[in-house]
Amino acid sequence: MPNISIQALLWSIPGVIIAVVLSEFTKSLIAYKMGDEGVKTQRRLTLNPLRHMDPLGSIFMLLFRFGWGKPVKLTPFAFKDKRKAMIILFFAPFLVNLLVGILFAVLSSFWAANMSYHEEMNRIIYGILLHTSFLNLNFAFLNILPIYPLNGILLINGINPQAGVKLIQLEKTLQAILALLIIFGAVSFVIRPIVGVIFNTFAGYIFQSVNFWLLI
Numbered sequence: 176m177p178n179i180s181i182q183a184l185l186w187s188i189p190g191v192i193i194a195v196v197l198s199e200f201t202k203s204l205i206a207y208k209m210g211d212e213g214v215k216t217q218r219r220l221t222l223n224p225l226r227h228m229d230p231l232g233s234i235f236m237l238l239f240r241f242g243w244g245k246p247v248k249l250t251p252f253a254f255k256d257k258r259k260a261m262i263i264l265f266f267a268p269f270l271v272n273l274l275v276g277i278l279f280a281v282l283s284s285f286w287a288a289n290m291s292y293h294e295e296m297n298r299i300i301y302g303i304l305l306h307t308s309f310l311n312l313n314f315a316f317l318n319i320l321p322i323y324p325l326n327g328i329l330l331i332n333g334i335n336p337q338a339g340v341k342l343i344q345l346e347k348t349l350q351a352i353l354a355l356l357i358i359f360g361a362v363s364f365v366i367r368p369i370v371g372v373i374f375n376t377f378a379g380y381i382f383q384s385v386n387f388w389l390l391i
Contacts, residue, residue, distance in 0.1 A: 177238050183306065184237055186299070190279075190307035191236045192224050194314040195244035197275060198268040199227035202326070203247050205267050209260050211253040219247055229324075236310060241317050241357045241366070246324030251332070261333030265326050272315035276370075277377050279308035284378040308378075312370040317362060322349040 203219035218226055229245040236242030254260035283304035290297040321327035321339075323346045332339035342349065356362045 179238065182302070186302035187237055187240075187306045187310060189303055190310035191233055191242070192228070193275065193307055194236070194272055194311045195229075195233070195242075196222055196224050196227045197271050197311075198314060198318065198326075199244045199247060201268045201271045202264055205264055206247065206249055206260075209254050209263075211250045213250040213253070214247060217248060232324075235354070235357060236314070239357050239363070240310065241313050241362050243317075243324050249329075257336075258333045261329045265330040265333065268326055269315050269318060272311045272318070273373075276308050276311035276315060277373065279304050279311065280374045280378040283308055308374060309370060312373055313366060316366045316369055320353070322353050324350075325353075 199219065200222055203214040203217075207214050207220060214220060227244050229243055232243035232245075234242070249264070251257050251261070283301060286297070286301050286304055290301060318326040321331045321342055323343055328339060328342055331342060353362075
């Protein structure tokens, strides 16, 4: 069992919902705009978390900080240019989670620079902002992996459909490997340094800038 407090779990809930819902909704909306009517019948064109959250994936995100959402079942033949569509559907959710992660990094830095640590509500808000940033950044980079239901499989399908089919055939095996890599910290070992650099770049810069303007 990972070493995470009840407080951190509670602070993480908004971040898990935001990361998963925005990623899956973005993918669904773009697929629909490009001609895939199937996402509408799946009722994925909504911000309702119940339509996008995967129970096991959400538990993994809460406990291990890495997880997945409920996969959107796409209809590739509905796209005029399948290769282009798959590449767009890969990059769009990644960019959304990346930008949201950066936004919350900046917000957490502003909050930390101006809050009073003696007020419990300020600490709670700061904790939520911080966890939301890290969870979105984690989700963005985990989704690059070419393992269904992660979005990396879309890029493989766009570049090399035959390889994509082979990976989908190994779906359950690869999912089990992914779960083990998350549980034993291999995913965190690779992704956390990248996320840390991004967070510190934006949050650190903003924090220093705020302190500078407060001094003059």
